[in-house]
Amino acid sequence: MSNINKGGRPKKEVKRIKEKRILLTEFELEQIDKMFSESDYTNMNSMIRDILLKKKYRIVTFNNDARIQRGILIEEVRRIGNNFNQLMKSFNERKMDSFSKIEIGMLLKSLDEIKEVFFKIEDIAKENYLPESRTP
DSSP, X not given: OTTSOOSSSOOOOOOOOOOOOOOOOHHHHHHHHHHHHHBOOSSHHHHHHIIIIISOEEEOOOOHHHHHHHHHHHHXXXXXXXXXXXXXXXXXXXXXXXXXXXXXXXXXXXXXXXXXXXXXXXHHHHHHTSOEEEOO
């Protein structure tokens, strides 16, 4: 909410107009390109600025086990989501007292499954997908 401009003088836009040129060996350029490809930066300039000024850069690491787990969880979520959507459609079409105990049980079971899968996804994301900072 603090980003809303309530009037007054607009903030000055910081334009980068100064330029510094450096020469690199082929090996140095390959190292920088490798660092960039392993990072979560969207452009090389931001990465180089962070390395020079903040003495760190962000990388994203993935491992194959996490990718496999992620695929399995996505399939589970889709299956549960489809069941849940069918139950919600039925719920919206009828009144609450017209549900059978079996349907209510299925709905509660789907909610529990969704919570369980959500917590699994959250744990895997914390372990494997959060960017980390490294010093160059």
